[in-house]
Amino acid sequence: MKKLIICLELLFLTGMLSAQAPKFIRLLPPNTDRGISVMKALSLRSSTTDWDTAGLILQDLSDLAWSANGMNRRETGKRTAPSALNAQDIDLYILLKSGIYIYDAAEHLLNLVAEGDFRDLAAGSQPEAAQAPVICLMVSDISRFNAGEEDQRLEWAAIDAGTVSQNIALFCASEGFATRPRVTMDKGNLRKILKLKDSQYLILNNPVSYNKVTDN
Numbered sequence: 001m002k003k004l005i006i007c008l009e010l011l012f013l014t015g016m017l018s019a020q021a022p023k024f025i026r027l028l029p030p031n032t033d034r035g036i037s038v039m040k041a042l043s044l045r046s047s048t049t050d051w052d053t054a055g056l057i058l059q060d061l062s063d064l065a066w067s068a069n070g071m072n073r074r075e076t077g078k079r080t081a082p083s084a085l086n087a088q089d090i091d092l093y094i095l096l097k098s099g100i101y102i103y104d105a106a107e108h109l110l111n112l113v114a115e116g117d118f119r120d121l122a123a124g125s126q127p128e129a130a131q132a133p134v135i136c137l138m139v140s141d142i143s144r145f146n147a148g149e150e151d152q153r154l155e156w157a158a159i160d161a162g163t164v165s166q167n168i169a170l171f172c173a174s175e176g177f178a179t180r181p182r183v184t185m186d187k188g189n190l191r192k193i194l195k196l197k198d199s200q201y202l203i204l205n206n207p208v209s210y211n212k213v214t215d216n
């Protein structure tokens with residue numbers, strides 16, 4: 001039964017079964033045994049501009065979200081990425097062909113925010129980035145900081161987003177996946193689609209794909 005559900009979810013994810021995006025995608029538990037050493041991952045980390053278009057399988061999507069900003073200490077609710085004042089100000093949006101999802105770290109699932117393919121908005125003036133099957137988008141809600149003036153909160157927001165982005169980069173380096181941290185995006189239209197509040201800032205995005213194999 002579990003296998004059947006995973007297969008159906010995969011078909012939904014790749015958009016093969018239905019034009020409609022599922023309301024939520026239940027992610028698989030993180031596989032903390034996968035990957036290479038941190039030192040090897042650091043030696044391989046790099047930014048790509050060459051994207052493979054194949055969709056990620058559910059385990060890879062699940063582990064990507066968990067590596068980025070998953071809950072790694074259930075007793076305190078703390079995350080794989082640190083945050084200033086433990087404000088957990090970064091929301092991780094995941095843009096797929098089928099829709100935009102927000103990652104619920106406590107439940108380890110993706111909730112649908114907007115149906116449809118909006119990867120071109122995250123790609124912005126670098127349209128090739130829309131070829132990546134997954135774009136991770138880091139949005140900070142600076143109202144979650146219970147101290148600091150606005151300029152300081154914005155500084156913390158940028159640092160916190162950078163940490164999530166680096167978690168993504170290390171996961172990708174470890175798995176041989178392609179990624180690139182990017183500030184480029186169509187912030188105006190993304191704000192509208194995501195219905196962001198004034199206190200929410202679009203900071204960074206990381207397209208993610210399998211490594212594109214070239215014939216040369």
Ligand SMILES: Cc1cc2nc3c(=O)[nH]c(=O)nc-3n(C[C@H](O)[C@H](O)[C@H](O)COP(=O)(O)O)c2cc1C
Nearest residue numbers: 045046047048049126162180181182183184185204
């Ligand atoms: C905060 C930040 C913003 C970036 N924004 C963009 C961007 O908008 N577009 C882009 O192509 N690369 C962007 N990059 C990627 C850098 O160009 C890249 O990291 C740099 O060339 C070094 O290459 P490396 O990551 O392979 O070491 C950004 C990197 C960082 C850290």
